[in-house]
Amino acid sequence: MIHYSYMVIDTRSLFQADLSELFDLLSSCGYEGVELNLFPGLAAESSRLEQALAASGLTLPSFLTGAAYSDGVCLSSADSGARQAAVAYLKDCIELAGRFQSILVVGLLQGLRSDEPDLKIANQRIVEGLQEVGAAALQRGVELVIEPVNHLQVGFNNSVAEVRQLIETIDSPAFKPMVDTIHMNIEETSLTQPIYDCGEELRHVHLCESNGAILGSGHIDFGAVLKALGDIAYDGFASVKVYRKATLEEAAVSSMGFLRRQGSA
Numbered sequence: 001m002i003h004y005s006y007m008v009i010d011t012r013s014l015f016q017a018d019l020s021e022l023f024d025l026l027s028s029c030g031y032e033g034v035e036l037n038l039f040p041g042l043a044a045e046s047s048r049l050e051q052a053l054a055a056s057g058l059t060l061p062s063f064l065t066g067a068a069y070s071d072g073v074c075l076s077s078a079d080s081g082a083r084q085a086a087v088a089y090l091k092d093c094i095e096l097a098g099r100f101q102s103i104l105v106v107g108l109l110q111g112l113r114s115d116e117p118d119l120k121i122a123n124q125r126i127v128e129g130l131q132e133v134g135a136a137a138l139q140r141g142v143e144l145v146i147e148p149v150n151h152l153q154v155g156f157n158n159s160v161a162e163v164r165q166l167i168e169t170i171d172s173p174a175f176k177p178m179v180d181t182i183h184m185n186i187e188e189t190s191l192t193q194p195i196y197d198c199g200e201e202l203r204h205v206h207l208c209e210s211n212g213a214i215l216g217s218g219h220i221d222f223g224a225v226l227k228a229l230g231d232i233a234y235d236g237f238a239s240v241k242v243y244r245k246a247t248l249e250e251a252a253v254s255s256m257g258f259l260r261r262q263g264s265a
Helices: 020-029 043-056 066-071 080-100 119-140 160-170 181-187 193-201 222-231 248-259
Strands: 004-009 034-037 063-065 103-106 144-146 175-180 204-207 237-240
Touching: 004 248, 020 043, 020 248, 034 237, 043 080, 063 080, 066 237, 080 103, 103 119, 119 144, 119 160, 144 160, 160 175, 160 193, 175 193, 175 248, 181 204, 193 204, 193 222, 204 222, 222 248, 237 248
Parallel strands: 004 034, 004 237, 034 063, 063 103, 103 144, 144 175, 175 204, 204 237
Antiparallel strands: none
């Protein structure tokens, strides 16, 4: 059975308002969780976040880590300081994830080809950094997923197959693959075969429309995606991701309505 969460991309702004108002809305819509984008200072808000989650009945299945890339944190960078900072940052994130029993999503921190043009060197650096992170995650009992992000946003490991190969090379049980429908729409020839290829290893899902707007407003065949998830008996979280053409409140309500019409919520 799929469990649905809603992704809040602008987490910083969320914490400037009343958390309970949004969390209660998500819960009333039928979401079971909320996915948050990590930002500096979130750890200091942990107690407030715990209280709001408990009051709403939501869980926090996953944290996004990619926003730190804009601060010069990068796993593939030719600058060893930037690479060390990326590893240190992810280790700090592990501590927060452990507190909330959340998955950490790693994608954007791999960097761009402008950070390292040589694919082999870049992947070697990414592997070495994530091996260190994986060791820390195992000690804390935290799981990490690597998100296959399209080539316009990340320079490496854009397809699900490439991410699965990366995870095999890292060789740490802390890492599992995930899928995101908008990135698959760009990188893959099928929206369902990568799901079947992951099988029971699939640990997290992002549901995002082809235009980044409310589910059902683009051309992603979510019916096929959801069927594939059912076929592999996926019982983790799928986060609804909407980042344009709607307010958070509009997107949350409408997208859950769409999922219910698909017969999957």
